Amino acid sequence: MEYYQQHCRAEDDRLVQLAVSFQRSMYCVTSAVIQALRTALLYPLDDPNPEHLMANRKFFEAQLDRFKRSESRIRQIQSQEYR
Numbered sequence: 295m296e297y298y299q300q301h302c303r304a305e306d307d308r309l310v311q312l313a314v315s316f317q318r319s320m321y322c323v324t325s326a327v328i329q330a331l332r333t334a335l336l337y338p339l340d341d342p343n344p345e346h347l348m349a350n351r352k353f354f355e356a357q358l359d360r361f362k363r364s365e366s367r368i369r370q371i372q373s374q375e376y377r
Contacts, residue, residue: 332339336353337346361368 331354334353335350337343337350339350341347341350360366
């Protein structure tokens with residue numbers, strides 16, 4: 295925050311710069327997840343074989359199901375009281 299106070303014009307500019315920084319960070323995280331998913335899947339994403347696509351889908355759904363487990367803290371993290 296100090297960087298933005300010293301090098302930017304006003305409060306609005308700082309908020310815009312913070313938003314841009316956040317967007318870049320989210321792009322990097324999203325790109326990393328997609329790259330990891332491509333590596334983890336059983337078959338390439340653009341594989342034309344329906345059986346391969348179904349195998350990929352089952353793998354992906356199993357990964358998503360991990361968030362439903364009781365030991366997952368996703369519900370606590372999503373609340374306003376989490377910290």
